[in-house]
Amino acid sequence: MTAGRVAVAAAALLALAGCGSPSGTEAVTLNVSAASSLTEAFTRIADEFEADHPGISVALNFAGSSALAEQVNAGAPVDVLATASSETMTTVSDAGNAVDPRPFATNVLTIVVPSGNPAGVSGLADLSGSDVRTAICAPEVPCGAATAALLAATGESVDAVTLDPDVKSVLARVVADEVDAGIVYVTDARATVDKVDEVPIPEAGTAPTDYLVTRVIDSGSPDLADDFIALVTGPTGQQVLRDAGFGPS
Amino acid sequence: MNRAAAAARQPWYIAVPGVVAVAFLALPLLGLLGQAPWGGMWELLTSEEVLVALRLSLTTSLAATAVAVLLGIPLAVLMTRSRAFGGGWVRALVTLPLILPPVVGGVALLAAFGRRGLAGQVLFEGFGIQIPFTTVAVVIAEAFVAMPFLVITVEGALRSSDRRFEQAAATLGARRWTVFRRITLPLIGPSIAAGAVLCWARALGEFGATLTFAGSFPGITRTMPLAVYAALDVDRSQAIALSVVLLLVSVLILVGLRGRFLTGLRR
Amino acid sequence: MTGLTARVELDRGGFRLDATIDAAPGRITAILGPNGSGKTTLISAIAGLTAIDGGRITIDGVVVDDPDAGAFLPPDERRVGVVFQDYLLFPHLTVRDNVEFGPRSRRDVTGRAGAGEWMERLGVATLASRYPRDLSGGQAQRVAMARALATDPSVLLLDEPLAALDASTRLEVRRELRSHLGGFAGVTLLVTHDPLDALVLADDVVILEGGRVTQRGATDDVARRPGTPYVATLMGANLLHAVADSGVARTEDGVSVAIPDRSLAGEIVIVLRPEAISLHRRHPEGSPRNVWPVVVRELEPRLDRILVHVSGPPDLAVAVTPAAVADLDISPGTQLWASAKALDLDAYARTS
Numbered sequence: 001m002t003a004g005r006v007a008v009a010a011a012a013l014l015a016l017a018g019c020g021s022p023s024g025t026e027a028v029t030l031n032v033s034a035a036s037s038l039t040e041a042f043t044r045i046a047d048e049f050e051a052d053h054p055g056i057s058v059a060l061n062f063a064g065s066s067a068l069a070e071q072v073n074a075g076a077p078v079d080v081l082a083t084a085s086s087e088t089m090t091t092v093s094d095a096g097n098a099v100d101p102r103p104f105a106t107n108v109l110t111i112v113v114p115s116g117n118p119a120g121v122s123g124l125a126d127l128s129g130s131d132v133r134t135a136i137c138a139p140e141v142p143c144g145a146a147t148a149a150l151l152a153a154t155g156e157s158v159d160a161v162t163l164d165p166d167v168k169s170v171l172a173r174v175v176a177d178e179v180d181a182g183i184v185y186v187t188d189a190r191a192t193v194d195k196v197d198e199v200p201i202p203e204a205g206t207a208p209t210d211y212l213v214t215r216v217i218d219s220g221s222p223d224l225a226d227d228f229i230a231l232v233t234g235p236t237g238q239q240v241l242r243d244a245g246f247g248p249s
Numbered sequence: 250m251n252r253a254a255a256a257a258r259q260p261w262y263i264a265v266p267g268v269v270a271v272a273f274l275a276l277p278l279l280g281l282l283g284q285a286p287w288g289g290m291w292e293l294l295t296s297e298e299v300l301v302a303l304r305l306s307l308t309t310s311l312a313a314t315a316v317a318v319l320l321g322i323p324l325a326v327l328m329t330r331s332r333a334f335g336g337g338w339v340r341a342l343v344t345l346p347l348i349l350p351p352v353v354g355g356v357a358l359l360a361a362f363g364r365r366g367l368a369g370q371v372l373f374e375g376f377g378i379q380i381p382f383t384t385v386a387v388v389i390a391e392a393f394v395a396m397p398f399l400v401i402t403v404e405g406a407l408r409s410s411d412r413r414f415e416q417a418a419a420t421l422g423a424r425r426w427t428v429f430r431r432i433t434l435p436l437i438g439p440s441i442a443a444g445a446v447l448c449w450a451r452a453l454g455e456f457g458a459t460l461t462f463a464g465s466f467p468g469i470t471r472t473m474p475l476a477v478y479a480a481l482d483v484d485r486s487q488a489i490a491l492s493v494v495l496l497l498v499s500v501l502i503l504v505g506l507r508g509r510f511l512t513g514l515r516r
Numbered sequence: 517m518t519g520l521t522a523r524v525e526l527d528r529g530g531f532r533l534d535a536t537i538d539a540a541p542g543r544i545t546a547i548l549g550p551n552g553s554g555k556t557t558l559i560s561a562i563a564g565l566t567a568i569d570g571g572r573i574t575i576d577g578v579v580v581d582d583p584d585a586g587a588f589l590p591p592d593e594r595r596v597g598v599v600f601q602d603y604l605l606f607p608h609l610t611v612r613d614n615v616e617f618g619p620r621s622r623r624d625v626t627g628r629a630g631a632g633e634w635m636e637r638l639g640v641a642t643l644a645s646r647y648p649r650d651l652s653g654g655q656a657q658r659v660a661m662a663r664a665l666a667t668d669p670s671v672l673l674l675d676e677p678l679a680a681l682d683a684s685t686r687l688e689v690r691r692e693l694r695s696h697l698g699g700f701a702g703v704t705l706l707v708t709h710d711p712l713d714a715l716v717l718a719d720d721v722v723i724l725e726g727g728r729v730t731q732r733g734a735t736d737d738v739a740r741r742p743g744t745p746y747v748a749t750l751m752g753a754n755l756l757h758a759v760a761d762s763g764v765a766r767t768e769d770g771v772s773v774a775i776p777d778r779s780l781a782g783e784i785v786i787v788l789r790p791e792a793i794s795l796h797r798r799h800p801e802g803s804p805r806n807v808w809p810v811v812v813r814e815l816e817p818r819l820d821r822i823l824v825h826v827s828g829p830p831d832l833a834v835a836v837t838p839a840a841v842a843d844l845d846i847s848p849g850t851q852l853w854a855s856a857k858a859l860d861l862d863a864y865a866r867t868s
Contacts, residue, residue, distance in 0.1 A: 161382035162464025417604040419591035421618035
């Protein structure tokens with residue numbers, strides 16, 4: 001019978017995609033969605049969490065904060081969401097999908113230049129005009145919004161050649177030596193310290209980016225989710241974040 | 250049921266997957282149309298930001314098509330007429346941009362024309378010219394990704410065209426250039442048009458290679474697809490509206506051109 | 517010197533073409549041969565579409581191809597017009613643009629006037645704005661002729677010009693072709709496998725078989741005196757090779773034939789027209805006659821006659837009326853007597 005065959009095929013597909021209903025013998029999986037800039041730190045925190053919780057595995061999903069927020073609002077099976085922008089978290093709260101979002105880290109912006117600083121960049125003031133080719137994030141994304149806020153606070157202006165969709169793209173252009181400077185997060189500069197040089201922005205601390213974490217309302221494992229958040233905000237998680245270059249919230 | 254209808258009826262193993270395929274292609278488009286903010290559409294379409302991106306998309310995609318036509322037709326001729334270019338390696342090279350992820354194409358273009366690239370280094374150090382982050386870079390990225398559509402279409406037409414027409418022209422006293430211009434090109438004209446339209450459509454939709462190689466800056470390198478992607482982060486409905494614009498422009502031009510080169514075939 | 521002289525040697529994967537053609541202006545020379553005899557290759561060499569491996573081609577005294585001297589003129593620099601078998605009219609150009617293509621390509625202004633004149637003369641001027649696919653076979657043939665002639669060629673090559681036409685059109689076009697070609701002062705080479713084309717249109721005939729010329733001469737002479745079984749069959753005649761001595765010839769398979777010319781001696785060729793042979797139920801009376809017992813092999817209806825193929829020796833084709841078939845009650849396997857008067861057969865010394 002055709003309908004029967006279709007049902008069997010659909011079941012097989014679901015099983016392949018890992019969407020089968022959990023059975024008693026299977027390990028419990030905690031789904032954590034986090035902003036791309038948290039990749040290194042959250043990977044280490046997840047390892048700690050799994051060590052403390054035998055039988056539990058953490059599935060990490062890193063992407064741009066906006067995309068993650070949209071997935072959650074669309075009903076994706078996520079237990080914990082960590083964003084790199086309070087505005088993005090607001091869209092999740094407003095949709096009634098966040099349970100008690102709280103800040104857990106901050107990040108500040110910095111200038112990165114190709115190794116050896118060929119264009120001789122010494123600060124934000126050097127990034128205006130067409131002599132220095134600068135890449136920054138598009139104002140639509142969190143790192144771009146932060147950049148805009150910083151520039152507004154300092155009264156400087158930057159003539160960028162490209163407004164990139166995410167901070168990794170900006171960093172990649174600096175690494176490839178296709179631009180003379182880029183504005184990225186300190187944590188990104190720290191992660192690629194062997195490939196780029198950093199030119200700190202003294203005023204950066206005046207406009208830090210807040211990172212927020214929350215349990216998602218439809219989480220199937222609320223207790224585990226809260227445990228994970230506690231680990232992030234506790235001393236162990238905070239130390240890992242400090243090591244990666246994040247500031248205290 | 251009358252006999253003609255019975256004869257035309259397709260067996261289920263053709264009809265069912267065929268209809269599924271149509272639904273598969275049509276559903277995402279219908280979804281897009283359904284979610285489009287039709288109310289604010291006109292305002293959005295005439296906004297400075299959209300007009301700038303649309304103008305840039307149209308000019309760069311047309312320029313890329315022109316580049317593809319000017320370089321691609323001679324390449325197709327070489328591939329069919331010259332022993333050296335007829336080999337499998339040229340064909341593989343031409344096909345490569347079709348299967349390469351566009352982002353990889355962008356990285357490859359940087360490796361060639363970036364200021365640390367093979368040719369780009371010479372341009373940069375010798376003349377101070379930097380190609381990335383310029384509108385020229387957008388055209389290059391689009392041409393790189395889209396030219397294969399034209400080359401492969403024209404090459405196929407040349408292979409199946411009757412070379413004896415060219416011989417007949419030669420016996421009538423036509424020199425090679427005259428033969429090429431008045432016989433070879435007109436005979437494959439419909440295929441050139443078809444190839445150019447495919448190429449243009451691909452150039453218009455180009456995203457990955459453009460973002461990687463040319464960057465994204467309004468009015469200079471941010472074409473419609475890049476504007477859609479940028480908008481996606483702030484306002485989903487705006488991104489959808491932009492996509493719908495891109496879709497409508499493509500459909501309008503495709504339909505318009507299709508009518509034209511169909512009449513060309515009939516003539 | 518004017519006209520065409522061509523000695524063409526060409527090797528094509530096991531096939532060798534080695535033929536000499538001399539043709540004078542104002543005359544039509546038919547190149548007659550079976551399929552695969554090298555006719556099209558020969559034209560292609562003269563037109564410059566194929567380079568020859570050996571020999572020499574000159575047109576009006578100009579060497580256009582001579583591998584030994586390293587001389588080769590490409591097609592566009594030769595004054596050779598070609599009417600291709602399937603015409604190859606340019607599908608995207610109108611009749612007028614097709615015919616004017618040659619003069620325009622040569623930037624020949626008076627030639628464009630000439631194009632109009634040829635279109636007029638060949639009766640295609642009224643079709644000027646049509647496209648090739650809207651032409652009938654006969655019209656397309658005339659447009660192709662006009663296109664080739666508008667370039668004012670020294671040599672006009674017609675490759676099976678009637679082959680693409682249906683039977684009824686062919687008769688009509690064949691009749692017209694002769695008058696159309698009358699207005700052309702250069703050399704005309706007419707390649708064909710149909711002897712009727714040659715008989716009706718050509719002044720001279722060159723027979724090409726297996727890449728070699730096996731016979732050449734004025735059309736009437738070749739038709740009257742076929743030199744090979746191929747030509748004889750083409751012309752519809754029976755051909756017997758024999759050795760003659762004092763009015764009697766003996767064929768290879770031992771048949772005696774009385775011949776009219778008692779002076780012929782040595783190897784001869786006997787041509788027996790199908791109409792010159794009679795069939796009988798019983799051994800015919802009277803003398804002197806050539807009479808052979810034969811068995812009917814096959815009956816082949818022709819326009820107003822029936823061609824009876826009989827096995828001998830000699831094997832013969834005999835033309836009889838349908839009434840005679842009924843009278844004699846002929847069917848395959850019937851045993852009959854075939855007779856021919858000595859005066860009705862042609863015999864001539866074999867030349868090669």
